[in-house]
Amino acid sequence: MRVPIYxxxxxxxxxxxxxxxxxxxxxxxxxxxxxxLSSLEEKEVYLILExxxxxxxxxxxxxxxxxxxxxxxxxxxxxxxxxxxxNIVELPNHFRNKVKKLxxxxxxxxxxxxxxxxxxxxxxxxxxxxxxRQKLKDQKRLFxxxxxxxxxxxxLLNLKKLSEGR
Numbered sequence: 001m002r003v004p005i006y007x008x009x010x011x012x013x014x015x016x017x018x019x020x021x022x023x024x025x026x027x028x029x030x031x032x033x034x035x036x037l038s039s040l041e042e043k044e045v046y047l048i049l050e051x052x053x054x055x056x057x058x059x060x061x062x063x064x065x066x067x068x069x070x071x072x073x074x075x076x077x078x079x080x081x082x083x084x085x086x087n088i089v090e091l092p093n094h095f096r097n098k099v100k101k102l103x104x105x106x107x108x109x110x111x112x113x114x115x116x117x118x119x120x121x122x123x124x125x126x127x128x129x130x131x132x133r134q135k136l137k138d139q140k141r142l143f144x145x146x147x148x149x150x151x152x153x154x155x156l157l158n159l160k161k162l163s164e165g166r
Contacts, residue, residue, distance in 0.1 A: 004032055007027070007032070007033045010035075014047070015051075019051055020058055023059060028059075029069070031067055032067045032068050032069075032070075032095040033067070034072055035071055036088065040073070045075045046075070046080075049073075049082060061125075062129075063081070068092075070083050073085075
């Protein structure tokens with residue numbers, strides 16, 4: 001079992017089928033990966049991000065789970081749901097390990113991680129993310145409503161104190 005470390009994906013062609021084939025061969029989703037687009041112009045980056053997003057839909061994998069896929073680019077597009085970082089230094093350090101021989105305890109942990117990542121892959125990640133976003137919105141709304149209720153309760157308490165003082 002290999003320890004998951006970053007793998008750089010080098011895009012040779014920008015058409016959808018070649019990117020899908022490259023992503024399959026590179027084990028995107030089974031290893032943390034990134035593609036460096038920092039040398040390209042803004043329009044090219046946007047088109048490639050759209051193509052990558054479509055490739056993720058075709059492969060039915062998430063750019064976030066079980067292992068992340070990052071795009072290195074100075075341009076950011078919030079409407080495209082792929083993590084974009086400005087440079088390679090910003091990649092999380094978690095997967096920057098040097099390859100070494102694992103002891104038994106580490107090997108057991110890697111095997112457990114592999115099993116858990118396979119379970120995550122079998123779930124509908126987009127549906128779970130949508131559900132999480134909805135719960136987040138609901139919790140924010142509840143928080144704001146409770147703040148408003150607390151504000152009104154404070155006003156009522158102050159009015160009661162004023163009326164009792166007269």
